[in-house]
Amino acid sequence: MEKECDRPYHCPYGGILFRKVSIIGLVIFSSFLLAAIFSSFLSPCDPWDRFEPYLPPGQDHILGTNDLGQDILSELIYGSRVSLIVGFGAALMATTIGSSIGLLAGYFKGMADEILMGITDIFLMIPQIPLIIVLAAFLRPSFWLIALLMGSLWWTSTARVVRSKALQIREMGYVQSKRSLGFSHLHIIVSDVLPNLSQLVMPKFLLSIASAMIAESSISFLGLGDPSMKSWGMMINFAFSRGGFINGYWWWYMAPGLCITIFVLSIVLIGSFLEERDESIMGQQ
Amino acid sequence: MNRHLPSSSYFRPLLCIDEMYVSFDTSLGRVKAAQNICLELHERETLAIVGETGCGKSVIASAILQLLPSNASVKGKAIFLGRDLLSLGEREMADIRGQEIAIIFQNPSLSLNPIMKVAEQVAEPLQIHRRLPRHRAISKAEDMLSRFKLGDKASPVMYPFQLSGGMNQRVMIATSMILSPKILIADEPSKGLDQSLARQVMKELAGIKDEIGASLLLITHDLLLAKEVSDRIAVMYCGEIVEAGSSAEIFDEPLHPYTKALLNCLPEMGFKPIPGSSPSMIDPPEGCRFYPRCRERLDRCLLSPKMIKVESDDGDREVRCWLY
Amino acid sequence: MLSGKKATRYAIALFLIISLNFFIPRSMPGDPLTNLLGEDISLTASSVQELRERMGLDRPLSQQFLDYWHDILRFDLGYSFHLHRNVSDLIYDRMKWTLLLSLPAMVMGAILGTLLGARAGWKSSALRRTQTGFIMAIYCAPPYFISLIALYLLSYKLGLFPLKGFYSTGSALDIAHHLFLPSAMMTLFSLSRNYMIMKGSVLQEKGSLYATFARAKGLYDEQILFRHVFKNALLPIITLLALDFGFILSGALFIEIVFSMNGMGSLIYDALLSRDYPVLQGSFLIITIMVVSANLLADLLYSYLDPRVRWQ
Numbered sequence: 001m002e003k004e005c006d007r008p009y010h011c012p013y014g015g016i017l018f019r020k021v022s023i024i025g026l027v028i029f030s031s032f033l034l035a036a037i038f039s040s041f042l043s044p045c046d047p048w049d050r051f052e053p054y055l056p057p058g059q060d061h062i063l064g065t066n067d068l069g070q071d072i073l074s075e076l077i078y079g080s081r082v083s084l085i086v087g088f089g090a091a092l093m094a095t096t097i098g099s100s101i102g103l104l105a106g107y108f109k110g111m112a113d114e115i116l117m118g119i120t121d122i123f124l125m126i127p128q129i130p131l132i133i134v135l136a137a138f139l140r141p142s143f144w145l146i147a148l149l150m151g152s153l154w155w156t157s158t159a160r161v162v163r164s165k166a167l168q169i170r171e172m173g174y175v176q177s178k179r180s181l182g183f184s185h186l187h188i189i190v191s192d193v194l195p196n197l198s199q200l201v202m203p204k205f206l207l208s209i210a211s212a213m214i215a216e217s218s219i220s221f222l223g224l225g226d227p228s229m230k231s232w233g234m235m236i237n238f239a240f241s242r243g244g245f246i247n248g249y250w251w252w253y254m255a256p257g258l259c260i261t262i263f264v265l266s267i268v269l270i271g272s273f274l275e276e277r278d279e280s281i282m283g284q285q
Numbered sequence: 286m287n288r289h290l291p292s293s294s295y296f297r298p299l300l301c302i303d304e305m306y307v308s309f310d311t312s313l314g315r316v317k318a319a320q321n322i323c324l325e326l327h328e329r330e331t332l333a334i335v336g337e338t339g340c341g342k343s344v345i346a347s348a349i350l351q352l353l354p355s356n357a358s359v360k361g362k363a364i365f366l367g368r369d370l371l372s373l374g375e376r377e378m379a380d381i382r383g384q385e386i387a388i389i390f391q392n393p394s395l396s397l398n399p400i401m402k403v404a405e406q407v408a409e410p411l412q413i414h415r416r417l418p419r420h421r422a423i424s425k426a427e428d429m430l431s432r433f434k435l436g437d438k439a440s441p442v443m444y445p446f447q448l449s450g451g452m453n454q455r456v457m458i459a460t461s462m463i464l465s466p467k468i469l470i471a472d473e474p475s476k477g478l479d480q481s482l483a484r485q486v487m488k489e490l491a492g493i494k495d496e497i498g499a500s501l502l503l504i505t506h507d508l509l510l511a512k513e514v515s516d517r518i519a520v521m522y523c524g525e526i527v528e529a530g531s532s533a534e535i536f537d538e539p540l541h542p543y544t545k546a547l548l549n550c551l552p553e554m555g556f557k558p559i560p561g562s563s564p565s566m567i568d569p570p571e572g573c574r575f576y577p578r579c580r581e582r583l584d585r586c587l588l589s590p591k592m593i594k595v596e597s598d599d600g601d602r603e604v605r606c607w608l609y
Numbered sequence: 610m611l612s613g614k615k616a617t618r619y620a621i622a623l624f625l626i627i628s629l630n631f632f633i634p635r636s637m638p639g640d641p642l643t644n645l646l647g648e649d650i651s652l653t654a655s656s657v658q659e660l661r662e663r664m665g666l667d668r669p670l671s672q673q674f675l676d677y678w679h680d681i682l683r684f685d686l687g688y689s690f691h692l693h694r695n696v697s698d699l700i701y702d703r704m705k706w707t708l709l710l711s712l713p714a715m716v717m718g719a720i721l722g723t724l725l726g727a728r729a730g731w732k733s734s735a736l737r738r739t740q741t742g743f744i745m746a747i748y749c750a751p752p753y754f755i756s757l758i759a760l761y762l763l764s765y766k767l768g769l770f771p772l773k774g775f776y777s778t779g780s781a782l783d784i785a786h787h788l789f790l791p792s793a794m795m796t797l798f799s800l801s802r803n804y805m806i807m808k809g810s811v812l813q814e815k816g817s818l819y820a821t822f823a824r825a826k827g828l829y830d831e832q833i834l835f836r837h838v839f840k841n842a843l844l845p846i847i848t849l850l851a852l853d854f855g856f857i858l859s860g861a862l863f864i865e866i867v868f869s870m871n872g873m874g875s876l877i878y879d880a881l882l883s884r885d886y887p888v889l890q891g892s893f894l895i896i897t898i899m900v901v902s903a904n905l906l907a908d909l910l911y912s913y914l915d916p917r918v919r920w921q
Contacts, residue, residue: 122622127855127893127900130862130877134893137881138637138644214751218863221753222881236754240867250761257754264749352825376829383827396822398837400844400916409836410826444916460826 025269032263036080043077047230054243057251064251066235067242075230076255082231083213083260086147090212093151095205098158099197105159106166107189113163120159128153129218136224143226146219150212158204165200169193203274210267217260232256298325299500300349300386300468305361305371307341307348314567318344320524322361323592325601326468326500331491333503333511333532335547336521339563342504343391346470350388351378365468383410387461388470392477393453397445404430406445407460414464429459433489451482458490465497472504483507487514508551512536517600520544523564523574526592527606531599540595540604542579573607583607619905626901630894631677634886641666647690648884686891691883696891699876704895707872711861714792718799718857719850723843726804730811730842731834741808748801753863756794760867763790773869791868798864799857806849810842817841844915851907855900 035042044062050069057064063072105116132149139145169175169192178188219225220233223241227234239245239253307319319341326332334342347353349363349370363370365386370378382388390396397406408426411417417425433455445453454474461469474490475483491514494501505511511518512532519529520541528541539545549557561578564570570577572587579586585607593609595602634644642657645664665673680686686696725744729737747755764770770790776783814820815838823833865874873892880888912918 118618118621121618122625124852125622125855125897125901125904126626127859127896129856129859130893130896133877133881134633134889137884137886137889138633138639210749214749217751218753218859221751221863222866222878224881233751236757240757245757245761248761248765253754253757257751257757261746261750261754265746268745268749350825352821379824379827379829381827382825388825390818390822390825392818395818398819398823398841400841401837409823409828413827413832444920446917447920457822 019273022269022273025266025273028262028266029270032080032084032259032266035077036084039078039081043071043074045071045074047071047074047078049074054247054249056249063255064249066238066252067244072235072252072255075235076232076259079230079232079235079256080259082143082229083216083233083263086143086150086216086231087209087213089144089147090150090154090216091205091208093148094154094208094212095158095201096155097151098155098204099162099201101155102159102162103166103189103193103197106163107170107185107193109167109170116159117163120156123153124156126153129215132215132219133222133224136219143216143229143231146216146225147212150215154208154211158201158208161200161204162197165197166193169196199274203271206267206271206274210264210271213260213264217256232260297328299328299330299365300324300326300502301362301364302345302349303362303364305345305348305359305363307344307353307357307359309354310356310358316566317569318524318566319348322526324519324526324529326502328467328500329495329498330517331494331501331503331515333505333515333518334521334526335505335508335511335518337563338506339566340521341524341566342521343472346388346472346502346504349470350382350386351375352388380414383461383466384414384464385466386468386470387464387466389454389457389461389472389474391473393457394445394450396457397453399446400444403435403443403445403448403456407456407463410460410464426459426463429463430456432493433459435459451478451486454478454486455489458486458493462493462497462499466499468500468502469494470502470504473506474503475505475507475510483510484513508547520547523569524566525574525605526603527575528604530595530597530602534597534599534602540602540609541575541606542581542608543575546578546580573605581608615908619901619908623898623901626897627678627681627894628674630890631674634890635670635673644886645687647886647888681894686894687887689880689885689888691880691885692888696887699888700873700891700895703871703873703876706870707861707865707874710788710791710865710870710872711795711858714795714861715799715854715857718796719803721796722800722803723807725800726807727811727834727839727842728831729804730808731815731831731838741804744801744804747797748805751863752794752798752860753867755797756791756864756867759790759794774871787870791864791870794864795857795861798860802853802857803850806846806853807842810846811838814838814842840914844911847907847911847914848904851904854903854907855896858896858900 047070049071051061051065051071053065053067053069055061055065055069061071061073063076065071066075101116101120105113105120128150131153132146135149136146175188175192178192216225216231217233217236220231221237221240223237225231225234225237233256235256236253239249239256243249244252302322302324305319305322306317307322309316309318322345324332324334324345334345336342344353344357348357348359351359351371351373353359359371361371365381370381370386373381397403404423404426407429408417408419408422411422411425412419415422435452435455445456448456458471458474469490471490474486478486487510490501501515503511503515515532517530518532518535519526520535520543521527522543528535528539528544535544536548539548543559546557546559548554550559559578564574564577572589573579573582576582576586588607590605590607592603592605595604595609635641637644642661642664645666646660661667665676668676684697686700688694689696689699692699725740729741760772764772771777771787774787776787811834815834817838819841820833820838823837828836861872862874862877865872866878869875873896876888877892879885880892
């Protein structure tokens with residue numbers, strides 16, 4: 001039983017509850033991951049098979065069917081695959097680009113730093129979704145292209161964080177002495193800077209997946225997604241544009257929407273836990 | 286500034302710390318920062334707690350006002366005007382802090398809000414405790430600041446980041462004195478200041494303290510400063526008080542081996558260091574904590590000695606040692 | 610007020626983005642004319658030739674670039690063949706409504722979000738944790754999804770609010786009635802983001818020495834928060850909040866689409882469906898300029914608010 005206490009310093013933030021909640025996040029995240037990998041086993045039917053359309057949830061089809069008669073639950077499970085792949089792909093690309101740029105900027109300082117940070121600032125200001133909309137309108141993209149586009153826009157926050165860490169490590173005593181001993185930049189980067197980055201980059205990577213997923217679903221909602229791949233966003237799009245909303249078939253769009261929300265929530269929980277753990281470790285140093 | 290007050294039992298104790306224990310739960314273990322602290326602070330008196338860095342003296346200061354972080358646990362009593370400070374709730378403590386008992390911290394530049402005007406910060410206790418309207422509080426604050434010679438040189442519209450460490454120190458002191466508290470706790474006021482500046486600040490502090498009739502609890506590692514300013518001194522080692530008495534007596538006739546060794550460290554006495562290193566507060570030595578480094582130790586010292594009262598002309602004298 | 614370096618960066622950013630807009634249609638696959646005009650427009654062969662000349666496609670690229678900038682500076686964003694109007698006129702009409710929807714909501718969301726987030730970061734309690742959980746859920750959900758749910762429950766099922774549009778009768782009360790639900794969604798969306806950021810910042814600040822000293826002066830609980838910690842926690846995140854402006858504005862577009870409102874959102878949506886490129890490009894340009902301006906303003910605001918920067 002916890003009472004409202006008036007001493008801000010006597011109430012430790014989060015603590016055990018926080019950890020429990022993060023574990024729930026981890027569990028949810030892994031479940032989605034498993035669902036994506038083992039879609040064919042978990043899903044009751046092939047999402048492309050057609051049955052009677054517009055069926056409400058019932059015994060045969062737990063989540064009902066869409067306008068083409070396809071089983072919504074199967075769509076949902078297979079959809080996890082699409083959404084996750086796009087999310088991971090974009091996040092991987094964003095993190096790679098971001099880390100490289102941040103590393104170069106922080107480690108080499110000077111002119112390289114100025115230019116790279118200037119580029120980063122500019123990219124930060126470009127509104128991402130409108131740009132993707134414009135480009136996607138021209139290109140009629142497959143979902144790989146969408147992942148590519150998102151990855152090339154999202155690297156900025158990773159770049160900033162990596163840059164400050166690289167700056168920090170660069171100034172450390174043992175790195176300076178290595179430099180004076182003649183070790184090449186490349187060697188130092190690989191042996192000293194990179195290992196320290198992994199802990200820092202991991203929460204950023206996870207949060208990038210979350211952002212990418214929301215962005216992809218938003219793009220798909222507008223109808224710009226890849227119609228051959230049924231992501232969760234596309235499902236909501238179909239629900240909205242093909243009579244699911246007007247006729248009140250809320251299960252059609254609630255299910256994918258909830259999936260997106262819960263998945264992103266799980267990532268946020270894990271990510272913020274990792275970040276706080278990072279900070280407390282840095283604080284104790 | 287040598288003071289020789291008559292025997293302190295003339296005046297009633299203003300603050301009485303009774304068997305206080307402070308420990309911290311850390312990831313490395315339980316740190317026993319202060320053990321069995323018994324102190325008395327009388328009216329208009331300056332009591333200095335001296336000891337090396339990390340011996341636990343600052344912890345006592347914060348513990349009295351319940352300002353320690355959440356992983357600290359405090360046991361014992363701190364009786365002030367008939368109430369045990371350690372048992373009061375946050376609201377009651379908030380009333381006492383700044384108004385009856387004030388504290389100044391070690392790092393003046395970090396203790397002040399960097400983006401709030403200095404005069405506003407000094408005026409704050411007036412607004413909070415006396416509910417003065419803002420303009421009146423600020424003009425009173427400006428008066429106070431000018432008494433600390435911060436009137437023209439540093440105009441009251443200035444921010445802490447524009448002032449030097451010494452000036453910020455004065456701002457902190459002004460803030461703590463503005464409500465004329467009965468006790469001022471000064472935690473290492475000379476840290477980070479050079480000698481002459483430290484002496485100056487202490488002089489100003491002592492002047493105002495006398496004016497408002499307050500007592501001063503001074504925490505310092507600077508022995509000479511303690512001798513100059515305080516009436517009584519308590520020597521701390523590894524979380525325990527090992528000796529207490531009037532400052533004249535402590536310096537002329539130190540009793541505890543640690544006190545003797547500490548005095549030997551002074552430049553005048555030859556800079557003789559104390560052998561060995563400071564013990565761990567998580568795993569302190571068995572028995573007398575100074576045993577591993579003591580020159581006059583006996584076998585008896587493997588048992589923890591108790592505080593013993595010793596005869597003296599100059600008020601209460603105590604020492605925690607089997608030699609007496 | 611802004612350092613020369615920063616001002617240069619903003620100028621370069623603006624220049625690059627506007628130029629980007631020039632290069633996009635010309636670097637996309639397909640006939641540049643189509644890319645510039647839009648798809649599915651029926652034109653005769655002679656008008657195609659005429660348009661090609663008018664668009665300057667027969668001139669060298671550098672010349673086209675200069676012409677483009679010339680047009681931009683005169684606020685000429687091209688012509689929509691689908692809607693038979695100047696793009697700038699279209700955008701001007703629609704943007705008014707979008708701003709009416711978004712600006713109050715963003716301001717409200719910022720104020721409420723920072724206040725609630727600050728209190729949540731300051732102290733923990735069962736109530737505040739539940740509040741954080743709820744807001745986290747909103748933060749994680751796509752904005753159009755929450756709008757769909759709200760629209761379904763409150764308008765469709767319960768009939769409390771109209772289903773679409775900015776107005777039916779045109780009276781102020783009527784507009785307010787129409788705007789209520791989408792504004793509320795916008796506010797929630799903006800609030801959730803501000804909340805999370807502010808909470809983190811307060812968590813960091815509350816352990817600082819000046820906060821403890823304030824407590825030592827006798828300040829009680831939230832007095833410390835609102836007299837000291839709040840402003841100190843707010844300053845470092847002003848730029849973060851400004852960057853979020855772009856994201857929140859994009860969210861506004863989606864909310865408009867869900868609520869079938871006649872603002873920028875549906876303009877872009879329709880342009881998307883009909884591949885009306887000039888409108889798409891013009892919208893992108895305007896939105897980006899707005900975002901860059903918002904960032905610039907935030908930067909200026911920060912340098913004014915932080916005395917350490919102001920008194921350099």
